[in-house]
Amino acid sequence: MVRLITHNLLACHVKGCTRNNFPLLFENVQIEIQESDFNPDFLRNFMPKLEWKALVDAARQLGDTSLPLEQPEMVDEEFLKALHHVLLEIHVMEGAMVCQNCKHVYPISNGIPNMLLAEHEIG
Amino acid sequence: MSRPELIAPPEIYYGDTEAQKYTANSRIQQIQADMTYRALELLNLPPDEPSFILDIGCGSGLSGEILDEQGHIWVGVDIAPSMLEVALEREVEGDLFLQDIGQGFGFRPGSFDGAISISVIQWLLNAETSHPTSSPPHRLTRFFTTLHSALKNPSRAVLQFYPSSDDQIQLITSIAQKAGFGGGIVVDYPNSKKAKKVFLCLFVGSGGAQHVPQGLDGE
Numbered sequence A: 001m002v003r004l005i006t007h008n009l010l011a012c013h014v015k016g017c018t019r020n021n022f023p024l025l026f027e028n029v030q031i032e033i034q035e036s037d038f039n040p041d042f043l044r045n046f047m048p049k050l051e052w053k054a055l056v057d058a059a060r061q062l063g064d065t066s067l068p069l070e071q072p073e074m075v076d077e078e079f080l081k082a083l084h085h086v087l088l089e090i091h092v093m094e095g096a097m098v099c100q101n102c103k104h105v106y107p108i109s110n111g112i113p114n115m116l117l118a119e120h121e122i123g
Numbered sequence B: 001m002s003r004p005e006l007i008a009p010p011e012i013y014y015g016d017t018e019a020q021k022y023t024a025n026s027r028i029q030q031i032q033a034d035m036t037y038r039a040l041e042l043l044n045l046p047p048d049e050p051s052f053i054l055d056i057g058c059g060s061g062l063s064g065e066i067l068d069e070q071g072h073i074w075v076g077v078d079i080a081p082s083m084l085e086v087a088l089e090r091e092v093e094g095d096l097f098l099q100d101i102g103q104g105f106g107f108r109p110g111s112f113d114g115a116i117s118i119s120v121i122q123w124l125l126n127a128e129t130s131h132p133t134s135s136p137p138h139r140l141t142r143f144f145t146t147l148h149s150a151l152k153n154p155s156r157a158v159l160q161f162y163p164s165s166d167d168q169i170q171l172i173t174s175i176a177q178k179a180g181f182g183g184g185i186v187v188d189y190p191n192s193k194k195a196k197k198v199f200l201c202l203f204v205g206s207g208g209a210q211h212v213p214q215g216l217d218g219e
């Protein structure tokens, strides 16, 4: 399961690919929604780690428009619920993540992304 | 019996049959669970607060279930597809990645609040091909450098492993230190052949401590 919480932390790790290598772009994805326990404290602690624009873009790409374009300064329950859903309940099951810079394709099959590199791509 | 890491690379060794056997064996499950609890203790996370954890070599999710049970959110990486299949069947909650840790990670700096690894990094000591980037020091360097960067400051990584010699411990710790980690080796029950366990307890920044934790002793 690739969830957006993990996607938001993931850059391309191909040798020499150090610029414009984040975020990876989703392609041909199939998603599944799976409910999970709401934990506002975890979300509050996690928020500083997020690249907000990348998160909003990825969520929109997956059809979820519930997040505001700017990360709000006032964090209320309604916002945290939307954030919880986007980060932890949308699972990408099939498709691929593609690096915008080097175009490396990380295929996702049965919910598991294949991050293996070829010999010449290893740093 | 030979050590599994000397028989074949992990993704071959843990084929469908071994993956099922490994996961179903209750003795292995118990040992794995005990080591996971001990690793979490050494990780010294803030109490009663869910953390974001990397499980290195998560296999079939035996440690992941414990992370779930303790309320943590986690990401698991493993090189053996059959093990990950079993993890999916067991419906663990973490995100699973097919990844060779010797190739390094692509996680953004400061992503994780901590990392654990149970019985995995001895696999990095076996070169799979003659290609220069596959030598154990290269693989260990990529692993530790990208792991160090993926962890927040301060935090810890606790990696239980089975060294086959003091030279291996020396090699692994020196590369971890070069990658920027502090900390060192914790040996539990050093005088017991059966119960002895080696944990590499690594700190990013201070890791929240001045000293490497004490190993357990007695029975």
Ligand SMILES: [Zn+2]
Pocket: A012, A013, A014, A017, A021, A099, A100, A101, A102, A103, A104
């Ligand atoms: Zn790239």
